[in-house]
Amino acid sequence: DADVTQTPRNRITKTGKRIMLECSQTKGHDRMYWYRQDPGLGLQLIYYSFDVKDINKGEISDGYSVSRQAQAKFSLSLESAIPNQTALYFCATSPGTGTGANVLTFGAGSRLTVL
Amino acid sequence: KNQVEQSPQSLIILERKNCTLQCNYTVSPFSNLRWYKQDTGRGPVSLTIMTFSENTKSNGRYTATLDADTKQSSLHITASQLSDSASYICVVSVSGTYKYIFGTGTRLKVLA
Numbered sequence: 206d207a208d209v210t211q212t213p214r215n216r217i218t219k220t221g222k223r224i225m226l227e228c229s230q231t232k233g234h235d236r237m238y239w240y241r242q243d244p245g246l247g248l249q250l251i252y253y254s255f256d257v258k259d260i261n262k263g264e265i266s267d268g269y270s271v272s273r274q275a276q277a278k279f280s281l282s283l284e285s286a287i288p289n290q291t292a293l294y295f296c297a298t299s300p301g302t303g304t305g306a307n308v309l310t311f312g313a314g315s316r317l318t319v320l
Numbered sequence: 321k322n323q324v325e326q327s328p329q330s331l332i333i334l335e336r337k338n339c340t341l342q343c344n345y346t347v348s349p350f351s352n353l354r355w356y357k358q359d360t361g362r363g364p365v366s367l368t369i370m371t372f373s374e375n376t377k378s379n380g381r382y383t384a385t386l387d388a389d390t391k392q393s394s395l396h397i398t399a400s401q402l403s404d405s406a407s408y409i410c411v412v413s414v415s416g417t418y419k420y421i422f423g424t425g426t427r428l429k430v431l432a
Binding site for chain 1: 324351352354356361362363364365366369409411413418419420421422423424425
């Protein structure tokens with residue numbers, strides 16, 4: 206099994222629909238992140254969480270919300286999807302401390318298309 | 321503004337040839353720089369990390385260099401293989417923060 210698992214891998218939806226992308230990890234890392242990747246742009250941070258009770262907005266949080274259900278689970282929601290949220294979404298984790306403290310481990314990505 | 325710029329945007333080379341990818345950054349305060357490989361349809365995977373005091377680091381056929389004075393890094397791939405076809409992303413960490421600044425990547429295609 207992958208260290209960081211994202212579901213669904215692909216999703217097509219319509220404008221106005223609510224969408225949830227889920228992420229689970231077996232790395233035991235405290236820190237989890239949601240990034241968005243668009244063609245021609247670097248990954249942009251949507252939200253990050255350093256532990257279950259700590260959730261913070263990233264650079265592009267408008268239109269998104271998150272939930273950290275457990276240390277291993279971090280979900281991203283689009284309350285009312287719009288076409289410009291069509292993108293590839295990545296969940297990532299990092300240890301935060303010790304050797305390799307800021308090495309990011311990424312999931313395989315969730316490709317979302319909003320029609 | 322913290323930025324990471326990569327060049328070229330895309331590159332096509334023949335199998336067994338060498339190539340060098342470039343990364344220029346304006347990130348302060350600098351913590352470290354990593355190169356990631358992203359295969360199509362997959363998430364990025366870390367290849368190597370460079371800290372402020374390191375000039376060169378190798379990982380198999382991949383060799384990364386860092387010039388902290390000019391704020392430039394390069395990733396050299398030796399004797400390329402078809403499996404090297406991927407995007408290579410340069411990522412700089414901002415010291416004392418959670419922030420990672422991502423480059424837009426170089427898309428490498430290796431032809432037989």
